[in-house]
Amino acid sequence: MELVIYGIINSVSLILMSIGFALAYGVSRVPNFAHGALFILTGYITWIFLYQAGLPYALAVILSLIIIALIGAALYQLILIRVRGMPISEIIASFGVGLAILELLRWAGLRGMTYMLPPFMKESLNIAGVPVSYHRVIIVGAAMIMLFFLWYFTHYTKPGLALRAIAQNERAALVLGIDSDRAATVAVSLGAVLAGLAGVLLLPLGNIVVEMGYEVLVFAIAVSVCGGLGSWKGAVVASFLIGFAQIITVTYLASHYHFVVALLIIIIVLITKPSGLYGRQKELEERV
Amino acid sequence: MMQELRKERLDRGIKVRADSIYAISSLKEIMFLMGPGLILVFGLLVLPAVVSPYWQRVLCIAGVYVLLSISFGFLANYVGLVCLGGALFVGVGGYLSGILNAYFGLSPLLAIPLATVAGAFICTLLLLPCLPLRGVYFAIISFVYPLLAGRLIAATGVFGGTDGIAELDVLTNKWVNIYLIFILILVVVFGISRLVNYEDLGLVFRGVKDNEQAITASGLNITFYKAQAVFIGAALGCFGGAYLSHLYGWAGMSLFAIDFSILPVAATVVGGSGILYGPLLGAFLLIPISEALRAFGTLRIVFYAIVLVFFVVFWTEGVLEYVRRKYEQFEHWVRV
Amino acid sequence: MNKELLLQVKDLCKSFGGVKAVNNVSFDLYRGDIMGIIGPNGSGKTTLNNLITGFIKKDSGKVYFKGKDISSWPAYKIVDAGLARTFQLLRPYPTLPAFKNLIPPLYSPRARRTSRGKLGDRAAVSIDILEEVGFERDARVPYKLAGALPLGYLKRLELCRCLALKPELIICDEVFSGLSMSEIASMVPLMERLQREGITLIMVEHRLRELFKIANRVLVLNFGEKITEGSPQEIFNDEKVKEAYFGGGETYVFS
Numbered sequence: 001m002e003l004v005i006y007g008i009i010n011s012v013s014l015i016l017m018s019i020g021f022a023l024a025y026g027v028s029r030v031p032n033f034a035h036g037a038l039f040i041l042t043g044y045i046t047w048i049f050l051y052q053a054g055l056p057y058a059l060a061v062i063l064s065l066i067i068i069a070l071i072g073a074a075l076y077q078l079i080l081i082r083v084r085g086m087p088i089s090e091i092i093a094s095f096g097v098g099l100a101i102l103e104l105l106r107w108a109g110l111r112g113m114t115y116m117l118p119p120f121m122k123e124s125l126n127i128a129g130v131p132v133s134y135h136r137v138i139i140v141g142a143a144m145i146m147l148f149f150l151w152y153f154t155h156y157t158k159p160g161l162a163l164r165a166i167a168q169n170e171r172a173a174l175v176l177g178i179d180s181d182r183a184a185t186v187a188v189s190l191g192a193v194l195a196g197l198a199g200v201l202l203l204p205l206g207n208i209v210v211e212m213g214y215e216v217l218v219f220a221i222a223v224s225v226c227g228g229l230g231s232w233k234g235a236v237v238a239s240f241l242i243g244f245a246q247i248i249t250v251t252y253l254a255s256h257y258h259f260v261v262a263l264l265i266i267i268i269v270l271i272t273k274p275s276g277l278y279g280r281q282k283e284l285e286e287r288v
Numbered sequence: 289m290m291q292e293l294r295k296e297r298l299d300r301g302i303k304v305r306a307d308s309i310y311a312i313s314s315l316k317e318i319m320f321l322m323g324p325g326l327i328l329v330f331g332l333l334v335l336p337a338v339v340s341p342y343w344q345r346v347l348c349i350a351g352v353y354v355l356l357s358i359s360f361g362f363l364a365n366y367v368g369l370v371c372l373g374g375a376l377f378v379g380v381g382g383y384l385s386g387i388l389n390a391y392f393g394l395s396p397l398l399a400i401p402l403a404t405v406a407g408a409f410i411c412t413l414l415l416l417p418c419l420p421l422r423g424v425y426f427a428i429i430s431f432v433y434p435l436l437a438g439r440l441i442a443a444t445g446v447f448g449g450t451d452g453i454a455e456l457d458v459l460t461n462k463w464v465n466i467y468l469i470f471i472l473i474l475v476v477v478f479g480i481s482r483l484v485n486y487e488d489l490g491l492v493f494r495g496v497k498d499n500e501q502a503i504t505a506s507g508l509n510i511t512f513y514k515a516q517a518v519f520i521g522a523a524l525g526c527f528g529g530a531y532l533s534h535l536y537g538w539a540g541m542s543l544f545a546i547d548f549s550i551l552p553v554a555a556t557v558v559g560g561s562g563i564l565y566g567p568l569l570g571a572f573l574l575i576p577i578s579e580a581l582r583a584f585g586t587l588r589i590v591f592y593a594i595v596l597v598f599f600v601v602f603w604t605e606g607v608l609e610y611v612r613r614k615y616e617q618f619e620h621w622v623r624v
Numbered sequence: 625m626n627k628e629l630l631l632q633v634k635d636l637c638k639s640f641g642g643v644k645a646v647n648n649v650s651f652d653l654y655r656g657d658i659m660g661i662i663g664p665n666g667s668g669k670t671t672l673n674n675l676i677t678g679f680i681k682k683d684s685g686k687v688y689f690k691g692k693d694i695s696s697w698p699a700y701k702i703v704d705a706g707l708a709r710t711f712q713l714l715r716p717y718p719t720l721p722a723f724k725n726l727i728p729p730l731y732s733p734r735a736r737r738t739s740r741g742k743l744g745d746r747a748a749v750s751i752d753i754l755e756e757v758g759f760e761r762d763a764r765v766p767y768k769l770a771g772a773l774p775l776g777y778l779k780r781l782e783l784c785r786c787l788a789l790k791p792e793l794i795i796c797d798e799v800f801s802g803l804s805m806s807e808i809a810s811m812v813p814l815m816e817r818l819q820r821e822g823i824t825l826i827m828v829e830h831r832l833r834e835l836f837k838i839a840n841r842v843l844v845l846n847f848g849e850k851i852t853e854g855s856p857q858e859i860f861n862d863e864k865v866k867e868a869y870f871g872g873g874e875t876y877v878f879s
Contacts, residue, residue: 031424082601087424088370092553093600100593107587218435225428256443263436270429271417488746495717501679502715506729507703542775578773 002130003251009136011243012143012200015236018223020194022235023150024187025224026167030080032188033091034098034197037215041101042068042196042211043203047115057118061183065196076185084184098217106210115208117200139201145237146197159198163187214260222262226269241265294622302622303616324615328565336466343576344466348535350575352378352528353551357559357567358476359521360552365561366423366484368497370427372549373415375434377525378532381407385530386453386539396457400530412504412519412546419514431549438544452540456547459534469531475566476524481564493517551575554592557599560606569608627654629691630793631707631823636675636685645671647848648685653793658815658825660835660856663845664869669828670712672845677709678702689793705732708786712797712828714778714867718771725770725781726750729788738790753784756816776807783814793824800831808834836860844868 017039024032032038042064049060075097083089119135126132153160165173166183174180206212222242227234242265246258267284302320314461336347356374363369385403388394394402418429442450459465484490495503497515503510527546533539551574552567559570574592580590598604605613631653638646646668653659663669673682676687678699686695694702703709716725729735730746742847754766757780765777773781779799786794796815800808808831815838820824829835836856844851844859846868852859859865 079597079601088427089600089604091424092557093597094595096597096600100590100597101585103589103593107585107590190292218432222427225425236446254443256439260439260443263432264440266432267418267429267436270421270425377815488727488731491717491720491724492731494720495728499717501711502717502785503728504679504699505677505703505709505711505715506785507700507708507732507734508728509698509700 003129003247005127005132007240007244007247009132009140010247011240012140013198014138014219014223014243015147016143016194016198016201018220018235018239019146019150020191020198021217021220022224022227023194024191029167030076030084030184030188031087031091031094031169032075032080032191033095034075034101034221035191036213036215037098037101037175038068038072038192038195039199039216040072040105040203040208040213042199043117043208044105044115044173045207046200047117049226050117057120061200064200065193068196069189069193072189075192076188080188081181081184084181098213102210102213117204117208119204135204141196142201159186160181198284218259219262222266225266293621294624296622297613297617297619299617300440324565328580329474329569330475332470334466336470338558344462345535346576347581348466348469349532350572351473352532353548353555353575354473354568354571355469355476355524355528356548357552357555357571358473358495358564359524360479361561361564361567362480362484362558363517363521364556365564366490366497367493367514368422369419369514369518370423371415371430371521372519372553373411373430373522374552375432375544375548376414376430376437377407377411377522378548379434379437379527380411380522381526381529381534382539382543383453383529384410384526386456386533387447388535389456390453390539390623396534397457400534403530404523404527407529408519408523411522412515413524415518415522416511416515419518431546434544434549435546438541441541443542448540450541452538452542453533454538456534456537456562458537465535470529477564477568478496480520484564486622487589489516532565554596556606557596558606560608560610563608566606566608570606573607629653629657630655630689631676631826632686632688633676634688634860636672636687637683638671638675638680639683644848646675649845649848649850651843651850651853653824653825653826655792655827656822657817657840658819658827658838660839660842661826661845662826662830662832662835662842662859663851667845667868668848669845670797671848672825673797673828677707677795703789703791704732706734706789706792707795708789708791708793709795710779710782710786710797710799710820712801714775714782716770716773716778716781718769720770721767722770722773722777722781723747723754723766726753726784726788729785732789734789750784750788752814753788754781757787758773775802776804779803779811780814787818791823794818794828795826795828797828798830799827800829800834812838 007224020038021032021035024035025028029283045064045067046060047062049055049063050057053060055063068275075094079091079093079097083093101253119133120138122134124131124133125137154164155161162173162178162183163186165176165178166180166187195216203212223235223238226242227236227238242262246261249261302317304313307337336344339347356378359377360371360374363371381403384407385396385399388399388402389396414433415430418426421429441447459468482490484493492503492508492513495506495508496510496517500510501515529543533543551571555570555574556567557570558574559568560566578592581591584591603610629652633652634650636649637644649668649672651659661672662670671680675682675685678694678697678701682695686693688694689702689705689707692705694705694707697705716722724747727746727750730749751766758759765773770778770781783794783796783799799811803811812834814827815827819838827835827839836859839856841853842856842859843853844862844865851864851868852862854862
């Protein structure tokens with residue numbers, strides 16, 4: 001029972017960590033390798049608002065999400081737009097930005113136990129005899145709401161549909177008068193907000209440390225690759241696969257294997273089914 | 289009215305005449321053609337001899353990165369495999385050499401070549417199932433392998449676990465140490481540039497990069513040739529790793545550090561891709577700069593990252609291409 | 625019939641999504657023949673070609689080459705066995721001189737085997753091959769960059785890539801398309817010469833007039849299915865073929 005509950009929580013955390021990456025890639029075809037950095041940066045900005053500026057928690061969170069959205073948009077408009085369509089350059093550029101942000105934070109002293117965000121609620125409740133803190137319940141609930149919102153956004157709103165149109169056939173979308181760059185800006189910015197949201201939700205479980213940024217990036221890549229790059233349905237399924245695999249190995253082997261599992265899954269999936277669980281034929285051609 | 293200007297570039301006369309082998313008529317033209325190569329050779333042979341011992345050591349380490357950069361550039365530009373497995377090569381080579389030296393008592397001069405060949409073989413075998421993958425996917429998987437290897441060693445505690453294999457024999461003679469790697473770099477650079485430009489196998493490699501179907505339709509097994517290329521690339525990295533472990537006298541998990549995967553990319557971006565000498569120049573620029581910035585701690589990585597982004601986004605031709613243009617052409621503004 | 629059965633295709637099927645690109649196609653090919661495969665656009669000619677040569681995986685069906693089942697072989701191995709092909713979309717190495725385009729095939733295991741180690745200088749051999757197929761008219765052409773060659777030479781270059789392998793069967797994918805009348809006129813004797821040299825040919829074509837001059841047998845595809853097969857004369861008079869092409873109208877294209 002404990003396995004199931006913690007498996008679900010872990011999987012949902014993975015969804016949160018990776019959905020922004022999957023969305024940005026799926027829509028704008030820009031692999032945003034600054035994802036982990038944005039995750040940590042949001043936590044750091046929130047911390048500043050909370051403790052340095054003394055704002056209330058909710059306001060601090062909302063403000064930092066707005067800021068991260070602007071940073072995401074700037075990242076696309078200033079840098080990525082110039083290397084659009086060159087996958088390797090996109091990766092190097094976005095990873096470089098992420099690296100710069102993370103190492104700058106490290107240099108600014110972001111290590112150790114100094115930086116912590118408080119959980120939203122301190123109490124915990126019992127589910128089938130397993131104590132689960134309210135914060136974790138909130139994480140699961142927030143992830144559900146977010147997934148629903150994303151589904152609604154990409155299926156029933158005009159900007160969302162425009163994003164999907166770009167993802168499926170950029171030229172046809174251009175002919176229909178969809179501004180590809182604007183859509184991509186929205187996508188990267190939305191991806192940044194999702195990364196930030198994940199940061200705000202997940203960071204209170206531990207300390208804000210730079211290493212976490214790299215880990216989030218690797219997990220996001222693992223989930224996206226496994227689910228099929230750009231397919232966020234696949235990302236959800238893959239999160240559950242990896243999430244449970246991790247919890248199982250942690251329970252029966254040792255805790256430091258949980259990273260190994262994520263890496264192993266990347267390798268196995270890429271070798272056996274290069275297009276991922278939900279990858280489409282078109283992507284298969286690109287890969288193999 | 290605004291005056292419109294346009295930059296005009298023209299080949300220097302000496303380049304035009306020297307381009308075709310039939311027209312070389314003077315020592316000056318021969319020097320023009322061979323100059324860059326001679327500068328490289330003498331630079332590599334003389335430089336280590338004139339700097340202080342501290343910088344000699346820096347150059348030795350830079351040499352390892354140069355080998356990795358050449359390996360990356362060769363695989364990316366001439367075979368079409370974006371291989372971020374530098375750390376894998378270094379790690380496998382370093383650990384193998386360490387094991388051979390510490391557990392079997394082989395001398396470094398025997399352990400290093402053995403580890404090079406065996407390590408390259410192991411790396412090729414590991415990457416073999418991923419060879420049909422393209423571009424980003426191969427990059428991801430080759431990047432993940434060393435991370436996995438490092439974590440596995442830490443988790444299982446084999447080969448000394450997080451402590452690594454300590455007290456390896458080092459090459460005591462300073463000059464052997466230096467010239468082992470520098471002469472190898474020269475051999476490798478000229479060997480690979482000969483391979484890709486003049487050898488038939490090099491043509492096949494280039495075909496694998498941009499013409500897979502034509503290669504298949506010629507009755508050649510693409511995976512087999514990719515494996516050969518990876519073997520060559522891996523051998524360079526494994527040598528670097530083996531060499532490094534005997535330079536430090538220690539083979540540990542830091543041999544799987546992502547620096548070995550990332551820096552060759554940075555060197556290629558900065559130095560300029562497309563030509564083999566680009567990564568070489570980039571590595572020789574970056575490592576000493578990074579050493580000079582050591583005092584700034586992690587801030588130097590920030591500096592690195594910014595330089596990288598700058599080159600990738602705003603100055604894509606890289607340093608070498610820029611220098612080459614200045615060397616071969618003259619530019620002036622003309623009114624349109 | 626005492627000719628040797630070279631290629632046998634049995635019940636070949638392939639569908640892309642819901643579209644049956646090739647549906648239950650079977651035919652036999654005898655050594656020394658020239659077989660034409662014709663059909664309207666989108667009738668599955670190129671897919672059939674890709675299926676036989678292993679460039680696309682088949683859903684079902686068998687292909688026998690010289691009596692061996694090659695259905696599940698990878699493409700390079702099929703080529704290695706002596707079944708070469710050209711591409712409809714030309715695939716030269718644009719940045720290399722024309723003669724260097726032939727070095728990879730000459731480097732292949734098959735070329736080494738067929739020449740029994742007496743290959744000598746590959747560059748010289750490749751220029752020989754190029755001159756055989758019509759590059760001899762201008763001695764500089766083999767040294768020009770492949771990307772700068774006119775279409776007629778590129779088509780020949782494709783053919784040369786196959787010839788370098790000394791194949792027993794060549795599948796030519798639309799070698800005539802896009803060429804001018806005079807270029808086609810010079811290609812026809814080349815094809816006939818290849819036949820005389822003992823190379824079996826399958827020609828996937830749109831240019832029916834030239835094809836009917838040289839082909840022994842013609843196979844007609846429509847919507848992925850084989851409509852009919854027969855000698856050029858039979859096909860010429862076949863009502864089903866006219867219908868497939870024109871929905872049953874005038875046959876002025878043939879004249």
